[in-house]
Amino acid sequence: MSRRPPRGEYIETDTGNKVARKATLVGTQNIMLGGKTVIQPEVMIRGDLIRSIQSSSSSSSGGTPNNTAVAIGRYCFLSRASCLRPPGRLYKGAFTYMPLRMGDHVFVGPSSVIQAASIGNHVHIGANVVVGEFAIIKDYVRVLDETIVPPNMVIPSFSIVAGQPARVIGEVPEGGHEAFELRELYKTVGNNPQPALS
Amino acid sequence: MAPLNPYTYIQCPCSDSASLGRPSDATSPTSAEADDEDNTFDPRAPRANFSLYPLEYLLYCEDCHQIRCPRCIAEEIATYFCPSCLFEVPSSNLKSEGNRCTRSCFQCPICIGPLSVTSIETPPSDPNLLAPDRAATQHSTYSLICSYCNWSSTEIGIQFDKPNSIHAQLAKIRNGGASRLTAKERKERRKELSHRGGEAAVAAAAAAAAASETSGGQDMDLETQFANLKLFYNSQLADPNAGDNGFSSLGDLGFSSPSSLSRIMNLYTGGKLHDPRAKSKLGAMREAITADEGLLEPDLDESSLISQLHRSDFLDTASSTQVCSQPPNLGEPHLHGAARFNSSLRPAPYLLRTKRSKRCPVCRHIISKPEAKVQTTRFRIRLVAGSYIPSISIRRLNLPGSNGPGAPAILGDLLEPLKPVHFLLTFKNPIFESLKVTLGAPAKTPGRFPSKVTVLCPQFDIDANTDVWDEALKDNDRESSGRSRRRAGTESQFQVEVGKIWERGRNWVSIVVEVVPASLKLEQGQDLLKEDEDVLEIPMFVRIEWEVENGGDDATTGSGRDKDQKEKRELAYWCVLGLGRIKQG
Numbered sequence: 001m002s003r004r005p006p007r008g009e010y011i012e013t014d015t016g017n018k019v020a021r022k023a024t025l026v027g028t029q030n031i032m033l034g035g036k037t038v039i040q041p042e043v044m045i046r047g048d049l050i051r052s053i054q055s056s057s058s059s060s061s062g063g064t065p066n067n068t069a070v071a072i073g074r075y076c077f078l079s080r081a082s083c084l085r086p087p088g089r090l091y092k093g094a095f096t097y098m099p100l101r102m103g104d105h106v107f108v109g110p111s112s113v114i115q116a117a118s119i120g121n122h123v124h125i126g127a128n129v130v131v132g133e134f135a136i137i138k139d140y141v142r143v144l145d146e147t148i149v150p151p152n153m154v155i156p157s158f159s160i161v162a163g164q165p166a167r168v169i170g171e172v173p174e175g176g177h178e179a180f181e182l183r184e185l186y187k188t189v190g191n192n193p194q195p196a197l198s
Numbered sequence: 199m200a201p202l203n204p205y206t207y208i209q210c211p212c213s214d215s216a217s218l219g220r221p222s223d224a225t226s227p228t229s230a231e232a233d234d235e236d237n238t239f240d241p242r243a244p245r246a247n248f249s250l251y252p253l254e255y256l257l258y259c260e261d262c263h264q265i266r267c268p269r270c271i272a273e274e275i276a277t278y279f280c281p282s283c284l285f286e287v288p289s290s291n292l293k294s295e296g297n298r299c300t301r302s303c304f305q306c307p308i309c310i311g312p313l314s315v316t317s318i319e320t321p322p323s324d325p326n327l328l329a330p331d332r333a334a335t336q337h338s339t340y341s342l343i344c345s346y347c348n349w350s351s352t353e354i355g356i357q358f359d360k361p362n363s364i365h366a367q368l369a370k371i372r373n374g375g376a377s378r379l380t381a382k383e384r385k386e387r388r389k390e391l392s393h394r395g396g397e398a399a400v401a402a403a404a405a406a407a408a409a410s411e412t413s414g415g416q417d418m419d420l421e422t423q424f425a426n427l428k429l430f431y432n433s434q435l436a437d438p439n440a441g442d443n444g445f446s447s448l449g450d451l452g453f454s455s456p457s458s459l460s461r462i463m464n465l466y467t468g469g470k471l472h473d474p475r476a477k478s479k480l481g482a483m484r485e486a487i488t489a490d491e492g493l494l495e496p497d498l499d500e501s502s503l504i505s506q507l508h509r510s511d512f513l514d515t516a517s518s519t520q521v522c523s524q525p526p527n528l529g530e531p532h533l534h535g536a537a538r539f540n541s542s543l544r545p546a547p548y549l550l551r552t553k554r555s556k557r558c559p560v561c562r563h564i565i566s567k568p569e570a571k572v573q574t575t576r577f578r579i580r581l582v583a584g585s586y587i588p589s590i591s592i593r594r595l596n597l598p599g600s601n602g603p604g605a606p607a608i609l610g611d612l613l614e615p616l617k618p619v620h621f622l623l624t625f626k627n628p629i630f631e632s633l634k635v636t637l638g639a640p641a642k643t644p645g646r647f648p649s650k651v652t653v654l655c656p657q658f659d660i661d662a663n664t665d666v667w668d669e670a671l672k673d674n675d676r677e678s679s680g681r682s683r684r685r686a687g688t689e690s691q692f693q694v695e696v697g698k699i700w701e702r703g704r705n706w707v708s709i710v711v712e713v714v715p716a717s718l719k720l721e722q723g724q725d726l727l728k729e730d731e732d733v734l735e736i737p738m739f740v741r742i743e744w745e746v747e748n749g750g751d752d753a754t755t756g757s758g759r760d761k762d763q764k765e766k767r768e769l770a771y772w773c774v775l776g777l778g779r780i781k782q783g
């Protein structure tokens with residue numbers, strides 16, 4: 001992952017986001033990035049899948065409808081070929097997508113697909129993981145490689161989950177909280193990457 | 199073979215009963231180095247498995263100045279909560295409702311995926327009802343559906359009238375749809391019996407049971423049977439006329455004596471271990487003889503089950519994991535002829551989870567305490583070992599002279615037998631005082647295949663950690679100052695020198711360890727390689743010394759010590775460095 005990319009592979013925004021030129025962001029106006037987030041090549045974010053049914057208050061009052069499809073916090077890291085896709089369901093007889101929300105310091109491993117309703121802060125999702133529609137992952141959760149989190153599953157804080165379907169296999173120990181920090185990892189990618197701390 | 203990432207495990211002092219609770223003895227650094235073979239910690243010893251932990255699993259007691267591990271700490275439950283709806287369950291509810299969520303959170307009995315309530319679209323079956331009674335036709339039923347494997351509670355014949363309070367509804371339905379007595383109803387039934395008065399009730403029950411035995415006996419479920427038995431034995435215990443059976447010399451040991459019975463019953467019902475009232479009573483009691491007293495005649499005719507097995511496939515039977523994840527006794531008719539068909543499984547309410555505080559086993563001080571609220575992740579107290587003792591990270595070093603020219607060393611590469619390899623150990627100091635570190639490692643690793651180990655710099659100092667804010671401010675020039683030494687040239691330009699540290703940074707120091715991996719060639723008559731015997735593990739004794747300001751807490755206690763005086767502290771422990779696998783053959 002910390003391969004040195006050729007110069008200019010990333011677009012670096014004012015808020016410190018590093019978005020690979022080879023990432024596919026659909027419906028960028030509906031994708032909110034908190035800043036300092038890394039989006040690696042081949043990542044796909046489906047910002048086009050917006051709510052088709054607006055909550056009654058916003059549509060009647062004539063205010064600008066909230067079209068956020070994907071909201072990402074600070075220091076998130078979306079690895080190569082991962083995909084963020086808002087979940088969808090029938091609501092009062094009609095199909096609609098709902099926003100996908102992600103907190104700070106969320107790592108998404110390569111080739112993982114995320115369709116959660118919400119992912120908290122300090123979450124590590126491994127490689128080839130599928131997070132089903134409307135799943136809720138709370139803070140300080142570690143999802144191991146190849147896990148399939150079923151739709152609607154709730155994963156409480158400090159869980160280590162694995163398996164198909166996912167089950168809680170352990171607890172994040174008290175001394176393991178700092179390992180979720182992604183500040184250092186953020187520095188190791190981009191157009192001027194810094195070497196990882198030994 | 200799976201590649202092996204280097205690791206560091208630390209031994210908790212609790213595995214050595216002699217050192218428990220006492221700060222390590224003031225052995226001189228030289229004696230640590232000259233540790234004789236007998237005292238060398240063997241990471242391969244079967245006992246070692248129970249005392250080695252990665253740093254993040256260890257806590258630290260500030261009063262004992264000692265490492266504490268998950269094995270020796272004492273836990274106290276702060277909060278019970280459901281892992282699915284995240285609602286807190288008051289501990290008073292636990293006694294009455296058990297350790298599972300009662301708020302309609304269920305797991306699939308087949309795959310443990312979460313179940314959600316879905317309405318079943320039932321087309322109006324009776325066309326005559328359609329026009330006059332619209333309300334009745336709109337009435338739909340609900341089932342629990344697994345979002346992972348698509349299992350539905352209709353497969354076991356369970357449907358619900360309402361989408362809410364599923365737990366209460368499920369408690370009243372048996373698999374297949376038959377209704378089931380709830381605990382409350384059973385109690386009421388029993389009340390009728392007890393109204394007739396203690397002794398008379400027993401006699402009346404016996405008479406009534408004789409009549410109902412054929413009908414009532416066989417559909418008595420486990421819970422009813424247990425309740426009946428409990429009631430029966432309670433009445434026996436209360437019976438003052440229990441006669442002497444001639445075994446009174448055996449005292450409490452008699453098989454049918456009330457005291458041993460009450461002891462056994464207390465085991466199951468969670469009462470106090472010994473009933474003082476029972477002590478005075480001796481003598482025999484009779485056993486249950488009717489269904490109302492809890493007697494259940496076994497139905498030994500299992501031919502229908504056998505024929506069902508003939509008709510079904512392997513996948514129709516429940517696995518032991520599926521059976522184990524079932525809540526106990528729920529709706530089971532009775533144990534006789536209990537089969538393990540999937541159709542007998544039920545949705546399992548989620549087991550509750552807990553938030554726990556942890557205490558030092560020696561001084562009883564709390565060393566970890568989460569906030570009680572379920573939704574917060576903050577801790578009131580969190581004394582993790584990682585903020586007191588240095589972390590050790592391992593990296594393979596590629597030196598042209600030693601490891602063959604050019605070949606880049608990749609983590610997880612197999613180690614060539616008998617060829618010296620160099621590893622870089624980086625010690626990072628988490629505390630705000632400078633640390634003096636002394637390392638000791640046996641020259642040969644323990645086990646059948648001893649590898650040679652040389653710690654090139656066994657003694658060094660690490661500078662103090664600085665404030666987080668200083669770190670943030672200095673973030674940019676740290677790169678230029680701290681790292682210039684290594685980054686200036688390639689690693690090959692450095693010479694591995696005995697007694698010299700490899701590199702030094704703000705609060706870290708890297709040193710080199712030279713290892714000559716053993717050859718794993720088996721001689722004749724030797725046993726085959728055991729699991730992970732090819733992993734090169736070095737036991738290492740780490741001793742750290744630092745000074746702390748006297749003052750603060752000590753000053754207020756009036757110990758009379760000089761405030762400016764610095765107090766020496768030290769901590770010593772074994773750790774194991776897993777470096778990699780040795781190439782076989």
Ligand SMILES: [Zn+2]
Nearest residue numbers: 210212267270
């Ligand atoms: Zn311990």
Ligand SMILES: [Zn+2]
Nearest residue numbers: 280283299303
């Ligand atoms: Zn619940």
Ligand SMILES: [Zn+2]
Nearest residue numbers: 306309344347
């Ligand atoms: Zn299922």
Ligand SMILES: [Zn+2]
Nearest residue numbers: 259262558561
């Ligand atoms: Zn203590």
